[in-house]
Amino acid sequence: MTGGGTALALDGIAVRFGAVVALDGVSFTVRPGAICGLIGPNGSGKTTLFNCISGFYRPQRGTIALDGQPIIGLGRHRMAALGIGRTFQNLALFRSMTVRDNILVGAHPQGRSGLLASAFALPGPRREEAASRRRLTEVLDLLDLAGVADAPVTALPFGTAKRVEIARALIGQPRLLLLDEPACGLNHAEVAALEALLRHIRAHLSLTILLVEHHMALVMRLCEHVVALASGRCIADGTPAEVQNSPEVVRAYLGTPARDARAA
Amino acid sequence: MNARRTALWLFGAALLVAPAFLMSGYRLFQLTSMAVYAVAILGLDIVTGYTGQVSLGHGAFYAIGAYTGAILMTQFGWPYWATLPAGGAAAALVGYAVGFPALRLTGPYLALVTYALAVAVPQILRARALESWTGGAQGIVVTAPDPPAFLPLSQDAYLYLFTLAVAALLFLLARNMLSGRQLRAMIAVRDHALAAEAAGIDIARVKTRAFAVSAGITGVAGALGAIVVQFVAPDSFAATLSIALFVGLVVGGSASLPGALAGAAFVQFVPNLAETVNKSAPGVIYGVLLVAALYLMPSGVAGALRRTLPARLRTSTSPGKATPLPNKGATIHVD
Numbered sequence: 001m002t003g004g005g006t007a008l009a010l011d012g013i014a015v016r017f018g019a020v021v022a023l024d025g026v027s028f029t030v031r032p033g034a035i036c037g038l039i040g041p042n043g044s045g046k047t048t049l050f051n052c053i054s055g056f057y058r059p060q061r062g063t064i065a066l067d068g069q070p071i072i073g074l075g076r077h078r079m080a081a082l083g084i085g086r087t088f089q090n091l092a093l094f095r096s097m098t099v100r101d102n103i104l105v106g107a108h109p110q111g112r113s114g115l116l117a118s119a120f121a122l123p124g125p126r127r128e129e130a131a132s133r134r135r136l137t138e139v140l141d142l143l144d145l146a147g148v149a150d151a152p153v154t155a156l157p158f159g160t161a162k163r164v165e166i167a168r169a170l171i172g173q174p175r176l177l178l179l180d181e182p183a184c185g186l187n188h189a190e191v192a193a194l195e196a197l198l199r200h201i202r203a204h205l206s207l208t209i210l211l212v213e214h215h216m217a218l219v220m221r222l223c224e225h226v227v228a229l230a231s232g233r234c235i236a237d238g239t240p241a242e243v244q245n246s247p248e249v250v251r252a253y254l255g256t257p258a259r260d261a262r263a264a
Numbered sequence: 265m266n267a268r269r270t271a272l273w274l275f276g277a278a279l280l281v282a283p284a285f286l287m288s289g290y291r292l293f294q295l296t297s298m299a300v301y302a303v304a305i306l307g308l309d310i311v312t313g314y315t316g317q318v319s320l321g322h323g324a325f326y327a328i329g330a331y332t333g334a335i336l337m338t339q340f341g342w343p344y345w346a347t348l349p350a351g352g353a354a355a356a357l358v359g360y361a362v363g364f365p366a367l368r369l370t371g372p373y374l375a376l377v378t379y380a381l382a383v384a385v386p387q388i389l390r391a392r393a394l395e396s397w398t399g400g401a402q403g404i405v406v407t408a409p410d411p412p413a414f415l416p417l418s419q420d421a422y423l424y425l426f427t428l429a430v431a432a433l434l435f436l437l438a439r440n441m442l443s444g445r446q447l448r449a450m451i452a453v454r455d456h457a458l459a460a461e462a463a464g465i466d467i468a469r470v471k472t473r474a475f476a477v478s479a480g481i482t483g484v485a486g487a488l489g490a491i492v493v494q495f496v497a498p499d500s501f502a503a504t505l506s507i508a509l510f511v512g513l514v515v516g517g518s519a520s521l522p523g524a525l526a527g528a529a530f531v532q533f534v535p536n537l538a539e540t541v542n543k544s545a546p547g548v549i550y551g552v553l554l555v556a557a558l559y560l561m562p563s564g565v566a567g568a569l570r571r572t573l574p575a576r577l578r579t580s581t582s583p584g585k586a587t588p589l590p591n592k593g594a595t596i597h598v599d
Contacts, residue, residue, distance in 0.1 A: 054462060056458070056462075075466075076461040076462065077461045077464055077465055077466040077467065078464075079462070079464070080462065080463055080464025081464050085462075086462050088458075088459065088462075092456050092458060092459035092462075093455075093456070093459070094451060094452050094455035094456055094459065094460075095455050095456075096451060096454075096455055096519075097448070097451060097452075097455070101448055101451075104445075104448055105448050105449070105452045105460070105463045105465070106463045106464070107445075108445060108448070108449055108452075108463055108464050108465050109463075109464030109465075111445045113445070114446075114473075115441055115446055115473055115477055116441075118440055118441045118443060118444065118445075118446045119437040119438070119440050119441040120437070120440065121440045125443075125444055125445065125446075128444075128445060129444045129445065132445070168463060169463075172463065172464060
């Protein structure tokens with residue numbers, strides 16, 4: 001929310017797993033309020049980068065700043081409170097809970113009462129619960145989930161379950177929303193609905209969205225800013241048209257006759 | 265419709281209190297002992313049923329509570345009722361310490377570490393160095409409390425009602441604690457630890473606190489058990505006690521408060537029942553009954569009731585429904 005600056009700034013991020021270099025000095029910045037797409041062939045390091053931003057991995061080199069504040073090494077569970085919400089590539093919902101409770105888990109960092117306060121039914125936990133439920137109502141409406149709020153989350157169609165994950169991230173009021181392949185596994189109509197939904201979210205909430213996505217048509221329509229990775233390096237950074245026409249990107253996806261093997 | 269619920273509650277309370285006036289001797293003692301087991305299993309349920317961290321060592325926390333209570337009564341002259349919070353606190357402290365390895369270990373590894381505790385504690389209690397406190401292999405004899413003068417009750421009836429009151433209080437506190445944000449955090453840790461962390465839950469904190477509270481409640485049960493049985497000795501707290509509590513949890517239905525009660529009934533009565541069926545091989549009968557119970561009610565008594573009771577009698581509105589034991593969380597994808 002710092003006026004005009006950068007919502008997210010990555011500088012020289014490097015991650016290696018043993019001998020495998022997953023990320024090799026990735027740097028880019030994202031403007032506040034942007035929808036930024038992160039693309040690249042399989043194995044290019046997109047998800048690794050995602051896991052660095054959300055605190056799941058700690059890069060060996062480089063810095064990550066959210067609204068100018070460095071966030072590396074702060075601990076995974078603190079990211080939500082700092083304003084980073086995320087979804088997972090494969091569904092990561094709490095299987096034994098209803099839709100409502102799944103989403104309410106995302107409100108956890110906004111409470112601070114403890115086990116004993118609950119045991120003795122003190123007013124603190126009750127106040128927090130009421131506040132969470134107010135925000136829940138807003139999120140249910142925003143994501144059109146009010147109709148299934150009491151359904152067990154395992155009973156949902158895949159597309160709806162993905163919306164529940166987004167809702168769980170949004171109830172924590174993130175400044176930065178990280179979506180890991182939100183269109184993966186969705187049919188044509190669902191992808192169109194997702195696009196409309198993400199526009200709707202951006203219009204109603206002041207947040208920045210960074211999404212990893214393989215669905216090129218969606219990325220090109222939705223994002224105003226695209227970053228392309230290949231083999232752990234940033235090979236293009238610009239508008240969708242610029243990135244799409246970059247010879248580096250074309251080579252990374254399609255290969256060149258002489259250097260086929262390397263691009264895979 | 266609220267009157268209906270109140271009536272149901274009153275009926276249940278009357279059903280629980282009635283044995284104090286209708287039964288005596290060994291039969292009443294069995295019910296008292298069942299109430300003690302119910303509290304012990306309730307404690308185990310918090311860490312294993314709700315938070316998904318399997319403990320096969322809760323007999324150790326029970327023993328710590330029992331010995332703390334017995335020592336305070338016999339050597340320091342504490343009144344019996346005051347030993348309950350002390351026994352709970354002692355067990356909670358040890359539980360908190362055990363909770364730390366629990367941060368790194370999951371599934372079978374954690375189960376084995378807690379089992380090691382269950383195996384070690386009886387031997388520690390027998391140790392010569394501690395004999396002046398613990399009485400070594402002989403244990404400690406505790407005098408049973410007399411009912412207060414204004415209550416026209418037999419000692420057995422009083423012990424039963426006292427145990428029942430303590431159990432009711434602990435179930436009430438547990439019910440309050442297992443609600444809203446706290447309950448969701450525990451179940452989130454159990455269902456999907458990574459997603460819980462991404463949602464801002466400090467899973468280390470949730471696990472250690474669940475361990476402490478869980479051990480504390482089982483420790484209160486131990487102190488209560490010392491008063492009820494009027495005797496503590498290392499052999500009463502062998503590793504089989506931990507297994508019995510775990511059996512009670514699973515048969516009753518994990519992550520369910522009524523389940524803890526049902527499990528206690530199983531642990532208290534089924535071994536005796538097995539003995540009446542066949543004196544020479546009660547273990548075999550017990551095993552058959554255990555397998556039959558799990559086959560017929562895979563998610564425990566509580567799960568079976570949930571399926572058969574009409575919806576209006578269920579007490580739900582909270583998460584944590586119908587899950588058997590912990591399912592291991594998925595993993596995130598590395599590109």
